[in-house]
Amino acid sequence: MFGLDKKDTSKLIIVACLALLAPFILNPFPTDSALAQFNAGYPDLMQRFVIFGIFAIGFNILFGLTGYLSFGHAAFLGVGSYSAVWMFKLIGMNVIPAIVLSVIVAGLFALLIGFVSLRRSGIYFSILTLAFAQMSFNLAYSVLTPITNGETGLQLTLEDPRILGVSATADGSIPVTNLFGLEMRSTFEMAVGPWAFQFNAGYYLCALIMLAAFYLSIRIFRSPFGMMLRAVKSNQQRMNYTGLNTRPYTLAAFVISGMYAGLAGGLMASMDPLAGAERMQWTASGEVVLMTILGGAGTLIGPVLGAGFIKYFENIFSKINDNVLHTWFSFLPDGMEDAVVFIIHPFIGKGWHLTLGILFMLVVIFLPGGLVEGGQRIKGWLSRRKAKDGGKAAGETNPAE
Amino acid sequence: MDAILLQILNGLDKGSAYALIALGLTLIFGTLGVVNFAHGALFMIGAFCAVTLQRILNLSFELVDETQTDFLGNPLKVKTPYVEAWFGPDIGGSIIDWAVPLAILFAIPIMIGVGYVMERGLIKHFYKRPHADQILVTFGLAIVLQEVVKYFYGANPIQTPAPDALNGVVNLGAAIGMDIVYPVWRVVYFFFAVLIIGGIFSFLQFTTFGMVVRAGMADRETVGLLGINIDRRFTIMFGIAAAVAGLAGVMYTPINSPNYHMGMDFLVLSFVVVVVGGMGSLPGAVLAGFLLGVLESFASMNEVKSLLPGIDQIIIYVVAIIILLTRPRGLMGRKGVMEE
16 A cells, blocks of 8 residues: 555554544543543643654654764754744744745755764764754854744744734734644544543644654655665665765755654644744753654654653653552552552652653663564564464474574 | 953863863773763762762751740750761861862762762673664663752752852952952862863873773773783773762852753763864863863853854854864874774
């Protein structure tokens, strides 16, 4: 289907199902139950899932294929957000021009930074991208304040021109972002028994764009261009010795992944029309690195999983507090209950970053392929066990190695 | 003229923190070949050693003093630190006052221990893995250390004043008939940094241990073949590098109240410093640290800023980019270091 082989088609279908049915999947608990606070099926969070999914997919095209570890990708996301908000201020509240502009601007920015940074590789590349991103962050905070509005962040106001729209709605408020009239924040609620499912227009727009982005990344992975990038990762020197100039390929990969980041930034601004410099800080770049590695760098589905995983647990963990823990462990004897709660306490609520850091370290140390490799190992282990059972019946089939 | 001298002082002062951190980073990189993203966290742990010592010294007990009353007329509860009770108010008081300098003694063993555990427990297993993995695991470690400190000390900056005697300002220009008023503690910081840097260099240059380490930096395999346990010495060097970062942190506390993310803020800059100086070159790291510090403080002069607005924010990065593109090995980089 769509020029994909069977395996890739099934991956695309899995992601499509997850994305389109997310309002159901993420709302497993009835609204009046005690566990309802762990529902993640509200529009704001679901939008973040898919937007960071796009960001991570794009990052993976660079890091997963070429092995160039960029620590400055948040800069492109920030640039995308700023250009989208400017589009809302000047042209109108339709999201399409905003998203298109944010992709283009981020692409140009990536071309510039990539052109300089890709002259070096390895650790130097990481540090150069880091330096560029910090530079953009500092500039956004200081000199570029007329464009970025500094610390306050860029926001819509009633005085904005909006040539193709209105500066203010009839009742005097700022118009909301829309797609040819379909408001991004409009939400359809469906109540089924005790469950309440929310279908948000903005979320579905993001989800569809993410599917398109995911499809594109599959095509890139399977294309001759993707093979070339992999060759760069495995041995760049040999590529150079064969007389091939690798830089155009890596630069193309860098620009593509920058455009993905810009797309994510543009969508972020389309869902909530404001942009701040903190989106460009290097810790934000670190986050997308975490997502990609945690999910599995170089795999197709890994970054999406990683982004969903981190954003989901960030949400869940920060909601757990001591009271919740006490109800969970109330079956234990009193002293033990307190002890267990005391031990778990640092890892929940505000301690989510601690959990994330530990988890990340464990993944890097023991599972360099991330969650995807973990899944494969479990699958391999299960099938090996099955094969052993079958193998005993059929006699020795497995060679020693 | 005064303004220029003042900026040079400012720059040397800023630069000494950069140089100390970059020196530690380079020590680790030059010996073990590991890119340590957790180095900023070591700086932060050092700063929190000072905070901890200050808290320990301020541990006190309460006594109800019947002779004094508070504003409600109740007997006043007087808090007396144990140190004052043991050594008398004079000596005890000055011990508390000198908490930050005393923390140097407190921090050295702790930092060497932290460094040792880090190298043996984690980084040892990453020598043969790609540099990207080393960056990632130390980045994760930095997050963990930072969050642990945040859990115990909270997210707000903690005031740790310098001793009263070193808290004022001094007129450095008096001898040459100029007026350069400068905080005493910053002068102390500068000389402390020079002392540490000099100490590290002479340790490497004039001791047998240092000689072996330098030989190992040049050719690890051959030194190993000569029957020297180079790994053990490199582990010790990691501990020393951690101690250097920690001491830089201890002494920095009066300048900037420590908080849990101070390490991350310094880390990016010190990486830039290391790259500008040349990966693996110790003199390069020190030189680049002071150079970038001075450049940064000149860029923040009003005259320069009115000419090129915003230059103070980006000067370091601009210099780094120019240097990396024109002299890829950095100012004093050696051939063959980190050139895949």
